[in-house]
Amino acid sequence: MELYDLLIDTKQDMKSVRGTFYELCQTKIKDKPNTGACYFKGKTFFALKQYAEAAVVFAEFCNERSLRMCSDYGSALFHSGKRAEGLALLEKYIRAKKLEESCAAGKGGDCYNVACFYSLKAANGDSSAGQQAESFLKLAVKKKHEFDWDWAQTDPDMEFLRNNHVLQKVRDLEALRKIQVIETVEPHITKTK
Secondary structure, three states: OOHHHHHHHOOOOHHHHHHHHHHHHHOEEOOEEOHHHHHHHHHHHHHOOOHHHHHHHHHHHOEOOEHHHHHHHHHHHHHOOOHHHHHHHHHHHHHHHOHHHHHHOOOHHHHHHHHHHHHHHHHOOOOOHHHHHHHHHHHHHHHOOOOOHHHHHHOHHHHHHHHOOHHHHHHHHHHHHHHHHHHHHOOOOOOOO
C-alpha cells in the first residue's frame, strides 16, 4: 500500500494529509526537492478527485527527466477541465516514451497507458479514439501477466471505456479465454463410482 493510500484509508482529515505531504515535499535530498514526496502529494490530490491541485503539484516537476510527472500532469489537467491542454501533454508523453512501440514489443503496462490516452481522447469527442482505446486495452490484458481489474474499474482515465461497457466486454472475453486455456490444459475428468 502506498503512503497516500494509507493516509486516505486511515481516514485522516485532509488538512493532516496535505500537511504531511507539504512537509515532505519541502524537504531536500542533496539540495534538490524531494520529488518522490511531491509525486505522492499530487497522487493524493488526484485520488481525492482534486485534479486542479494535483495539476499544480505535477506541473512543478514535469520535465524531460521526469516524464511520469508529465503524464500525471496531463491527466490531472484533463480531469480539471483543461482537456485540450491535458491531451496535448499526454500525447507528448506517449510519443517521447514511445509507448505504442513498447506496447507492441510486449509491455502490458505501456499498452494500458496508451489505452487510457485514447479513452480520454474518445471522451473528448474523437470518434476514432474509442476503437483504439479498446484495442490497446485488449493488448494490455493480453500482455500483462496479472491485469489489475480493480484499478481499471476506478481509474478516471478509463471512464469512457467503462461508460460504454467496453471494459466489461474485454474482462468477459479474458475470463472466457482463461476458461478455454484451463480446459485445454486440464481436460474434464469424469469420476466413476
